[in-house]
Amino acid sequence: MQELVLIQPIRAGEEQWSREAAQAAKRRDFEERLAECGPLAFRVARGVLRNDADAEDVAQEALLRAYRLFDRLRDGRRFRGWLVRIVFRLALDRARSAKRREVRETEWAQPTRRPAPATAEELAASSEFQAHFDRALDALPEKLRLVLLLAAMEGHTLDEVAAMLELPVGTVKSRLFAGRKKLAEKLQCYVTNTKKC
Amino acid sequence: MLCDKYKEVLIEAAASGAALPGPVNEHLSLCVHCHGLFAAHQSLFALVDAGLHSRVNVTVPGNFDDRVRAASQIRARQEDRNYSAVLACGSLAAAAAVLMAILLTQNEKHGAKETARTATVESNPLSSPHPTVLSSEAASLRSRSPRSAHSHGSALGATQGSKALVRRQEEPKVLVPEGQEELLAKYMEGIAARKARVAFSADLQHEPNMKPVEFPSIEISELVVKPLSDLSSN
Numbered sequence: 001m002q003e004l005v006l007i008q009p010i011r012a013g014e015e016q017w018s019r020e021a022a023q024a025a026k027r028r029d030f031e032e033r034l035a036e037c038g039p040l041a042f043r044v045a046r047g048v049l050r051n052d053a054d055a056e057d058v059a060q061e062a063l064l065r066a067y068r069l070f071d072r073l074r075d076g077r078r079f080r081g082w083l084v085r086i087v088f089r090l091a092l093d094r095a096r097s098a099k100r101r102e103v104r105e106t107e108w109a110q111p112t113r114r115p116a117p118a119t120a121e122e123l124a125a126s127s128e129f130q131a132h133f134d135r136a137l138d139a140l141p142e143k144l145r146l147v148l149l150l151a152a153m154e155g156h157t158l159d160e161v162a163a164m165l166e167l168p169v170g171t172v173k174s175r176l177f178a179g180r181k182k183l184a185e186k187l188q189c190y191v192t193n194t195k196k197c
Numbered sequence: 198m199l200c201d202k203y204k205e206v207l208i209e210a211a212a213s214g215a216a217l218p219g220p221v222n223e224h225l226s227l228c229v230h231c232h233g234l235f236a237a238h239q240s241l242f243a244l245v246d247a248g249l250h251s252r253v254n255v256t257v258p259g260n261f262d263d264r265v266r267a268a269s270q271i272r273a274r275q276e277d278r279n280y281s282a283v284l285a286c287g288s289l290a291a292a293a294a295v296l297m298a299i300l301l302t303q304n305e306k307h308g309a310k311e312t313a314r315t316a317t318v319e320s321n322p323l324s325s326p327h328p329t330v331l332s333s334e335a336a337s338l339r340s341r342s343p344r345s346a347h348s349h350g351s352a353l354g355a356t357q358g359s360k361a362l363v364r365r366q367e368e369p370k371v372l373v374p375e376g377q378e379e380l381l382a383k384y385m386e387g388i389a390a391r392k393a394r395v396a397f398s399a400d401l402q403h404e405p406n407m408k409p410v411e412f413p414s415i416e417i418s419e420l421v422v423k424p425l426s427d428l429s430s431n
Contacts, residue, residue, distance in 0.1 A: 023273070027269075027273070030269065031266065034262055035262060038261060039261075042258075043253050044253075046252070047252050047253040052258065056258060056261060056264075059265075060264065060265050063265050063269070064265070064268060064272055130248070133244075133245075133248040134252075137248075137249075137252070149252075149253050152246070152252070177209075177213075180242060180245055181208065181212060183245045183248075184238065184241045184242055184245055191237040191238070191244075
């Protein structure tokens with residue numbers, strides 16, 4: 001009994017100490033990864049949501065989720081791809097709920113008409129083209145969309161995108177081409193003037 | 198409309214920005230329509246790339262990392278608090294279980310003691326519970342004392358003796374300083390004697406100091422048996 005009384009607090013102290021040490025190590029690791037992958041998470045979310053505030057919320061939530069589940073990730077090198085998938089999934093969920101809300105709100109709103117832009121630069125910058133582009137991008141299949149967004153980010157080569165998504169480079173290339181082609185088909189009216197958009 | 202033969206090649210070339218093969222280039226220089234549409238597709242893909250680029254390559258808010266760090270710290274603190282709460286609840290539940298177990302055990306013991314005591318009192322109302330003296334010397338003293346032996350059921354019948362044994366096993370044990378065992382034994386005997394006297398007097402409704410009742414000698418004549426006819430004649 002006396003032995004128990006003496007040993008128990010020491011064990012509890014050791015457990016507490018090791019738990020705190022593990023938490024501190026996890027926190028250090030997370031902060032390193034946050035500095036490395038925070039912008040990536042934000043940009044992926046921004047690419048889906050087109051809104052800085054929502055993108056920040058989603059990226060933050062994804063990073064916190066990744067931090068909480070970090071112990072489950074066996075291979076630390078897969079962190080980027082893992083995080084990208086979490087962010088993309090959360091952003092899609094947020095976009096869907098926002099879309100439902102938007103549909104409800106636009107039922108009561110009047111559409112605004114603006115004059116058509118004259119030049120290509122004006123066209124690219126015009127809100128009408130942006131809105132059409134956004135709709136076209138949102139209508140793409142998810143696997144094409146994610147490849148398009150990641151490949152469009154500065155500093156990402158196709159090899160890096162392939163490594164991040166754990167896909168062969170050929171698959172990434174074909175998805176990229178297919179995605180761009182579908183977008184071009186949907187936006188053709190702005191260039192050829194053959195069909196109405 | 199693009200000429201069907203070169204359609205796919207021209208679109209791929211417009212999409213990738215790669216140089217056109219010789220025959221396609223020749224056709225493009227000859228066909229004005231295809232040339233114009235190839236240029237349109239080039240600008241279309243450029244538009245698509247520009248749209249994608251502008252959509253993705255945005256500047257990250259300056260304090261984004263700090264906010265995430267702060268949020269993660271808050272979350273970690275909440276998790277710690279939850280962990281502590283779970284620990285506290287667990288320890289409280291364990292403590293309550295231990296307390297319940299102790300109370301139940303004590304209740305059971307108390308109940309058994311009460312049952313044994315009631316049985317003893319019912320069998321021997323004059324006897325009083327004695328604390329057991331743990332010293333062997335005191336035990337020998339008690340066995341030597343005739344009154345002590347009487348009070349502990351040696352004078353009782355076999356059944357009462359066994360009940361007294363049960364009672365004695367549950368008697369409280371008293372640690373006595375060395376050399377005072379005899380004093381304690383005498384003290385307990387005194388208490389027992391006094392209690393016995395009080396109980397006896399209460400039973401008789403008399404003063405405890407009674408003098409023995411003296412009766413004058415009685416003479417009893419012999420019994421004479423007579424027939425009924427003799428009685429009727431008298």
